Amino acid sequence: MPRLWVQVTLFLSSYLPLFVLVGVRSVGESTAVVRLCAVLGGAAIIGTAVFLFTAYKRSEVDVVVRAGDSRDPDVAAYLATYLLPFVTVFTGRWQDIVSLACFVAVLGIIYVRSRLIYINPTLALIGYHVARIIPATPGTEGDDRVRWPRYVLTRNRQLTAGEQIRAHEVAPDLLIVSLNDDVDRRSTP
Numbered sequence: 338m339p340r341l342w343v344q345v346t347l348f349l350s351s352y353l354p355l356f357v358l359v360g361v362r363s364v365g366e367s368t369a370v371v372r373l374c375a376v377l378g379g380a381a382i383i384g385t386a387v388f389l390f391t392a393y394k395r396s397e398v399d400v401v402v403r404a405g406d407s408r409d410p411d412v413a414a415y416l417a418t419y420l421l422p423f424v425t426v427f428t429g430r431w432q433d434i435v436s437l438a439c440f441v442a443v444l445g446i447i448y449v450r451s452r453l454i455y456i457n458p459t460l461a462l463i464g465y466h467v468a469r470i471i472p473a474t475p476g477t478e479g480d481d482r483v484r485w486p487r488y489v490l491t492r493n494r495q496l497t498a499g500e501q502i503r504a505h506e507v508a509p510d511l512l513i514v515s516l517n518d519d520v521d522r523r524s525t526p
Contacts, residue, residue: 343508346384347454348445351415353381354458359437370434385459392490392513395505400487400512405470405496408488411456412467455488455511468496487512 360374448454455467468489489496489504491514496502504512 340508343388344449344454346381346388347457348448349377349381350385350388350459351448351454351457352441353378353385354462355441356381367430367434373434381459389513392505392507393516395507397503397515398506398512400470400502400504401473402496402498402500402502403471403473404498405468405489407495408456408467408469409461411453412458412461415453415456416458455490460490464492465490466493467491470496486510489514492516 356378363370503515
């Protein structure tokens with residue numbers, strides 16, 4: 338599990354588009370909501386930049402992908418949670434604000450505990466894809482023991498079995514593919 342600041346940052350980042358949409362919808366209804374959305378949106382932008390900057394500063398490891406699958410389709414399911422503010426009548430009254438805040442707080446707890454924070458629409462918008470891989474464990478070729486799945490953020494869509502990647506270890510269960518490795522793989526036909 339990543340550090341608390343990474344969890345909070347990724348959660349805020351995942352809701353950046355929602356903050357923008359709710360802020361726009363609240364113009365003329367509630368100045369407080371517009372301001373709150375601007376503050377949360379600003380924190381999400383800064384937090385995402387700090388997260389990516391620090392992630393790429395972490396030490397690099399070589400990982401061989403034993404198996405993997407794209408988690409990009411999960412982003413669409415995640416976006417379904419954005420619908421709540423749009424299927425309800427939002428007047429900007431304190432009851433609407435508190436109920437929406439409670440909804441987002443409950444979602445935050447669930448998403449962090451279930452590792453859905455890696456399924457992030459904001460990262461998808463800036464070109465990142467997420468995959469879940471089973472890495473090969475050094476020295477255990479042919480060993481059928483259970484391997485620990487990891488999430489990988491990459492600028493490329495597919496990670497294939499047998500492929501070796503160079504990545505930064507952000508957390509025990511999260512890697513981000515090295516920028517040079519991503520560029521090299523994109524330019525290879």
